[in-house]
Amino acid sequence: MIKIVTHDAKFHADDVFGVAALYLLLGEENVEVTRTRDAGLVNAADYALDLGGVFDPAKNRFDHHQMGGAGKRDNGIQYASFGLIWKTYGDKIAGLPEVAAKIDQTLTQLIDAGDNGQDIITPNFPNVFPFTVNGIVDLYRPTWKEEENWDKSFFEAVRLAKWIITREIKITSDAFEAQKFVKDAYEKSTDRRLIIMDESHDFGREIVMNTLVNFPEPIYAVLYRAERAGTSWQVLAIKKDPATFASRKPLPESWRAKDGQELEQATGVKDAKFCHRSGFMCLAASKEGALALAKKALEQ
Numbered sequence: 001m002i003k004i005v006t007h008d009a010k011f012h013a014d015d016v017f018g019v020a021a022l023y024l025l026l027g028e029e030n031v032e033v034t035r036t037r038d039a040g041l042v043n044a045a046d047y048a049l050d051l052g053g054v055f056d057p058a059k060n061r062f063d064h065h066q067m068g069g070a071g072k073r074d075n076g077i078q079y080a081s082f083g084l085i086w087k088t089y090g091d092k093i094a095g096l097p098e099v100a101a102k103i104d105q106t107l108t109q110l111i112d113a114g115d116n117g118q119d120i121i122t123p124n125f126p127n128v129f130p131f132t133v134n135g136i137v138d139l140y141r142p143t144w145k146e147e148e149n150w151d152k153s154f155f156e157a158v159r160l161a162k163w164i165i166t167r168e169i170k171i172t173s174d175a176f177e178a179q180k181f182v183k184d185a186y187e188k189s190t191d192r193r194l195i196i197m198d199e200s201h202d203f204g205r206e207i208v209m210n211t212l213v214n215f216p217e218p219i220y221a222v223l224y225r226a227e228r229a230g231t232s233w234q235v236l237a238i239k240k241d242p243a244t245f246a247s248r249k250p251l252p253e254s255w256r257a258k259d260g261q262e263l264e265q266a267t268g269v270k271d272a273k274f275c276h277r278s279g280f281m282c283l284a285a286s287k288e289g290a291l292a293l294a295k296k297a298l299e300q
Helices: 013-026 039-044 081-094 097-115 133-138 150-188 205-212 260-267 287-299
Strands: 002-006 031-035 047-049 194-196 220-227 230-237 272-275 281-284
Touching (some): 002 039, 013 031, 013 047, 013 081, 013 133, 013 150, 031 150, 081 150, 097 133, 097 150, 133 150, 205 230, 281 287
Parallel strands (some): 002 031, 194 220
Antiparallel strands (some): 272 281
């Protein structure tokens, strides 16, 4: 068995996700995890994380509590143990360097920053804070009124962390594949203000949006949606930038919060179905209807 050691007692997302990452790297069935601070056990371990005062990937030592820490990324976010493991083995765990890099951006850096006491989120409303993955891991900690079985709680949290990393790899990998089709549609478009997706590429609007927002020209995208309520074609207003919900050109105000006949009358499009009250998207029953809506919106 491959011996992994991390510290005992109270745990954080850092050590929980670090162990989960090593499970994915090494195979959970091949691993024995010990939670301890015994120096002899730490020195004898094949992998040690979040304790020991050493970062040495050649010796599989992944701590960041030593004087000076264990380095930081170009953006200033310091590495914690999960980040050090991901930096060393993320490509192998995720399968592709670009997938590993994206997961570092969307998951690992948030965990590392939280563990190092770096504030990276500024609340816009007083006393309202995001419920992050760090907070989800904290749910596994026993309260003062519960039986303190920290090891049991730790491994329950690791099980969740392993699932999260696995899903992040799957979702990110599939998204990168889908982005190639979206970029191809952009490149082939004769009018890059309006990008039309083929009905065989039902990726969901998030992937289309998150890809096209990186290009300056797109105003709207037309895409096929197969949903429980039935198939439809959607006109999607592209965001100004990745950090906002605001659209470059929201759909006309006279269309918003209307559906059925009311929307048909407001738009002049026979099979218009629904327009969101914020103007970020509307639906039509056919591709032709959606194209008509998008072209009318461009003209206004």
